[in-house]
Amino acid sequence: xxxxxxxxxxxxxxxxxxxxxxxxxxxxxxxxxxxxxxxxxxxxxxxxxxxxxxxxxxxxxxxxxxxxxxxxxxxxxxxxxxxxxxxxxxxxxxxxxxxxxxxxxxxxxxxxxxxxxxxxxxxxxxxxxxxxxxxxxxxxxxxxxxxxxxxxxxxxxxxxxxxxxxxxxxxxxxxxxxxxxxxxxxxxxxxxxxxxxxxxxxxxxxxxxxxxxxxxxxxxxxxxxxxxxxxxxxxxxxxxxxxxxxxxxxxxxxxxxxxxxxxxxxxxxxxxxxxxxxxxxxxxxxxxxxxxxxxxxxxxxxxxxxxxxxxxxxxxxxxxxxxxxxxxxxxxxxxxxxxxxxxxxxxxxxxxxxxxxxxxxxxxxxxxxxx
Ligand SMILES: Cc1cc2nc3c(=O)[nH]c(=O)nc-3n(C[C@H](O)[C@H](O)[C@H](O)COP(=O)(O)OP(=O)(O)OC[C@H]3O[C@@H](n4cnc5c(N)ncnc54)[C@H](O)[C@@H]3O)c2cc1C
Numbered sequence: 001x002x003x004x005x006x007x008x009x010x011x012x013x014x015x016x017x018x019x020x021x022x023x024x025x026x027x028x029x030x031x032x033x034x035x036x037x038x039x040x041x042x043x044x045x046x047x048x049x050x051x052x053x054x055x056x057x058x059x060x061x062x063x064x065x066x067x068x069x070x071x072x073x074x075x076x077x078x079x080x081x082x083x084x085x086x087x088x089x090x091x092x093x094x095x096x097x098x099x100x101x102x103x104x105x106x107x108x109x110x111x112x113x114x115x116x117x118x119x120x121x122x123x124x125x126x127x128x129x130x131x132x133x134x135x136x137x138x139x140x141x142x143x144x145x146x147x148x149x150x151x152x153x154x155x156x157x158x159x160x161x162x163x164x165x166x167x168x169x170x171x172x173x174x175x176x177x178x179x180x181x182x183x184x185x186x187x188x189x190x191x192x193x194x195x196x197x198x199x200x201x202x203x204x205x206x207x208x209x210x211x212x213x214x215x216x217x218x219x220x221x222x223x224x225x226x227x228x229x230x231x232x233x234x235x236x237x238x239x240x241x242x243x244x245x246x247x248x249x250x251x252x253x254x255x256x257x258x259x260x261x262x263x264x265x266x267x268x269x270x271x272x273x274x275x276x277x278x279x280x281x282x283x284x285x286x287x288x289x290x291x292x293x294x295x296x297x298x299x300x301x302x303x304x305x306x307x308x309x310x311x312x313x314x315x316x317x318x319x320x321x322x323x324x325x326x327x328x329x330x331x332x333x334x335x336x337x338x339x340x341x342x343x344x345x346x347x348x349x350x351x352x353x354x355x356x357x358x359x360x361x362x363x364x365x366x367x368x369x370x371x
Contacts, residue, residue: 009152010036012363013164015143015185017044019352020170020335022126027360029133036164037135038157039180040142040171045123046179047172051349056119058097059353060346061110064089067350071342074237074265080315081340084323084354087361090346093353100125111345143171146188148328166330166363168323170356173309173336174199185337186312193327195314197339200267201306202260205244205251206284206298212291216245221288226258231281237261241344243288248301250286250293253344256307258284259300260343263310308348312339322362323355332359 012028014021017039028035037044048056060067064086071078094104094112102125103115114121130137138157146167147154155162169188172181186196208214224243228236237258244252262282284295303309313333317326325331335352342348 007163009163009165010034011164011368012036012166012168012360013038013153013155013162014168014170015146015155015188016040016170016172016180016335016337017137017139018170018172018181018335019045019048019349020172020337020356021168022048022123022130023353024168024170024334024356024360025135025137026126026129027357028363029130029135031360031364033360033364035135036162037130037137038141038143038155038162039137039139040184041180042139044127044137044139047176047181048123048349049119050176050179051119052113054119055113055117056122057111057113057344057346057349058122059090059093059112059350061090061094061106061112067347070345070347071340071351073261073343074263075268076264078340078342080318080320080338081351081355083320084358085350088350088354088357090350093350097122097125100129109345143184143188146192146331148192148331152330165368166332166366168332168334168356168359168363169313169337170334170352171337173306173312175201175304175306175309177304181336185333189313189317189325189333189337192325192331194317194325197311197314199303199309199311200263201300201303202263202310202341203256203307203344204259204303204305205246205255205301206249206259206295207301208249208293208295208298210249210293210295212293213245213250214247216289217247218245219289220244220252224252224254224286224288226254226287227285228258228262229283229285231283236265236282243286245288249298250295251301255286257343258286260308260310260341267310307344308341309336310339310341312337315339321358322366323359324362324366332363334359
């Protein structure tokens with residue numbers, strides 16, 4: 001029996017066991033960085049299990065440069081995550097899952113899925129790796145606060161506190177709160193002096209009572225299209241993809257991507273740049289089944305139903321080379337908690353994986369603090 005037990009910190013506490021947290025723990029295990037995952041929910045990866053209707057479109061098999069280009073929307077560029085994506089391009093993610101024994105399937109447009117069509121296969125692959133690497137995982141453990149010390153952080157949960165040299169906040173966005181992502185990471189960041197960009201629904205359906213839509217509720221159209229025009233009829237955005245008719249209106253990849261584009265357009269002041277045009281003057285046109293529907297004065301569905309949250313911890317307060325806070329040394333962010341988002345098609349999971357990897361690689365190479 002050991003008699004001189006010493007109180008020492010864990011090298012890395014990962015707050016949140018979703019896409020970014022799981023990937024971070026996997027990289028930490030590979031690099032022999034002692035870490036612990038603290039997860040609010042009873043199981044890991046609740047949101048990952050829901051992705052792509054339970055099939056998990058985990059990345060898009062395109063070049064990193066094409067991927068980075070696709071992140072841009074409505075005048076905003078995807079620069080913040082560019083270095084992370086170049087280091088973990090989609091090809092590496094695909095190889096990584098293959099090396100964990102996951103058979104994968106590629107769609108003609110490059111979207112990648114586990115071959116068995118089950119998101120659980122992805123979550124189990126992480127679970128097996130973390131079990132084999134003996135990574136400690138604490139579920140049912142919502143983190144309630146982070147307190148920086150001169151030699152690390154006190155990480156508080158309802159039932160215990162933990163001493164960690166570094167903390168990675170990977171608590172996700174604010175949509176689908178039942179899956180555990182409720183905005184805690186953004187609140188911790190705000191309390192520690194970071195700016196938080198207001199939340200908006202990123203990929204979301206729109207309401208319309210157009211009978212051509214409502215009478216087709218429940219039908220999906222693979223060969224749909226969504227376009228956005230300005231007040232002078234100039235085409236600003238055009239995307240060919242799935243359109244779904246719902247009881248409330250329209251959804252599906254084409255509609256989601258058009259709504260995301262418009263939200264970024266608003267945010268980046270697109271309306272002001274085209275002086276006379278207000279966003280209200282932007283016109284959405286959605287095509288499916290030989291119908292062309294103009295959605296007038298659309299009401300977007302609520303944020304809690306969004307596939308991704310726009311807004312979150314400001315990327316101006318985080319170093320894109322390391323994912324470390326510019327305000328609190330040793331504090332890192334990854335995934336949707338940050339003000340980053342992508343279109344549909346595997347982009348958001350890829351962003352979570354790539355930013356998580358970048359954070360852990362920087363922690364691995366950072367000079368260790370005296371404890
Ligand atoms: C219905 C749906 C379908 C989607 N489909 C796709 C898709 O096919 N492809 C794609 O690329 N993206 C998809 N997305 C988006 C993608 O799932 C997210 O962008 C991604 O999961 C974000 O990863 P994350 O780790 O940042 O957050 P999350 O995966 O949400 O993980 C955050 C974790 O942190 C935990 N947590 C939160 N607060 C605390 C706390 N205080 N203490 C401890 N733990 C905490 C949460 O419980 C959660 O497990 C989809 C999203 C939804 C909602």
